[in-house]
Amino acid sequence: MDRISALRNVEEALRAFEAGDDDLATTQQRVQSVLQSYATEFEDESRRAYRAVGEEPADGVVVVAADPAEAEERVRSRLAAENAAFDVEPL
Template identity: 55%
Template structure:
């Protein structure tokens, strides 16, 4: 999925939410799916990989793009802004 397609899909999800066609939970699911798909297919000049957090409920499902597992762990921890959250990082294979 390219950037434009991802943005269009997110825009469609937001439009459906604004019109009342979808509730917040469904909108969140749709947007998260788009972002995860985009991140999984993300290509860049740097040697980047996609990583997903699992463990604590607050961390599970967070997906980041990073050069290493260590960097991915740091990014997730920064996003959570809570040092007490315990989670593992798993690499996601590109298709």
């Protein structure tokens, strides 16, 4: 999914919420699904999406980075997870 498609899908979810067709939980689920799809299909020649796998609070966090070392650094900086044990894997 490219950025434009992702934005259109988020916009559709917001319209449905504003119109009263969807409740907040449904809207959140739709937006989260769009973001998950976008992250797993993210394509850039110099960066890619990585997921942290291991101890909380890092487990499951997804970041975009140039390489695994940068991805680990980004996860640690976002979560103050200096002591958490985790690996990163490409999505």
